[in-house]
Amino acid sequence: MSGEIRLIALECPRCSTPVPAQPDEVAWVCAQCGQGMLLSEETGVEPLEVFFSAGIAQNAKGSPFWVARGAVQSLGRQTYRGDSSREMAEFWAVPRLFYVPAYRLPVEEVVQAGVRLLRQPVRMEPGGRAAFHPVVMPPGDVRAIAEFIVMSIEAERKDALKELKFEIKLDPPQLWVL
Numbered sequence: 178m179s180g181e182i183r184l185i186a187l188e189c190p191r192c193s194t195p196v197p198a199q200p201d202e203v204a205w206v207c208a209q210c211g212q213g214m215l216l217s218e219e220t221g222v223e224p225l226e227v228f229f230s231a232g233i234a235q236n237a238k239g240s241p242f243w244v245a246r247g248a249v250q251s252l253g254r255q256t257y258r259g260d261s262s263r264e265m266a267e268f269w270a271v272p273r274l275f276y277v278p279a280y281r282l283p284v285e286e287v288v289q290a291g292v293r294l295l296r297q298p299v300r301m302e303p304g305g306r307a308a309f310h311p312v313v314m315p316p317g318d319v320r321a322i323a324e325f326i327v328m329s330i331e332a333e334r335k336d337a338l339k340e341l342k343f344e345i346k347l348d349p350p351q352l353w354v355l
């Protein structure tokens with residue numbers, strides 16, 4: 178980790194209200210007008226649509242997740258013993274929703290939460306704006322975490338997994354506050 182401090186004056190692209198950005202944060206919602214924003218190398222911030230779940234409890238802080246539909250394809254499984262290829266093929270026969278926590282969490286917990294939510298997706302009904310924990314994961318990291326989620330799910334099957342090959346066809350992630 179570098180000790181570099183980022184000093185960029187960020188402001189809302191819609192109403193020019195300054196964004197009180199903290200180091201490590203990568204996305205915000207304008208307190209003034211509600212515009213979502215994503216940190217951008219070139220322009221400071223770019224507009225980002227942020228979705229809020231209707232399920233956030235009143236006066237509670239929501240947790241931001243990158244959510245992307247992904248089709249897991251070209252599966253190849255080698256094992257030391259046993260063979261769960263059929264269960265694997267059945268599980269990934271349909272595209273799945275990948276939920277990647279965008280708030281601050283140790284990486285193992287990011288993957289655990291992603292596995293849990295992929296297996297049991299939550300209802301995604303849009304609701305009103307709410308406060309939320311800081312967004313510190315850039316969308317560019319979502320694919321790597323999605324790959325860890327697939328590997329984690331496949332490693333838990335009954336056979337003894339030796340090697341796994343796959344590709345994820347991942348839609349662009351959306352930022353949801355759940």
Ligand SMILES: [Zn+2]
Nearest residue numbers: 189192207210
């Ligand atoms: Zn604004």
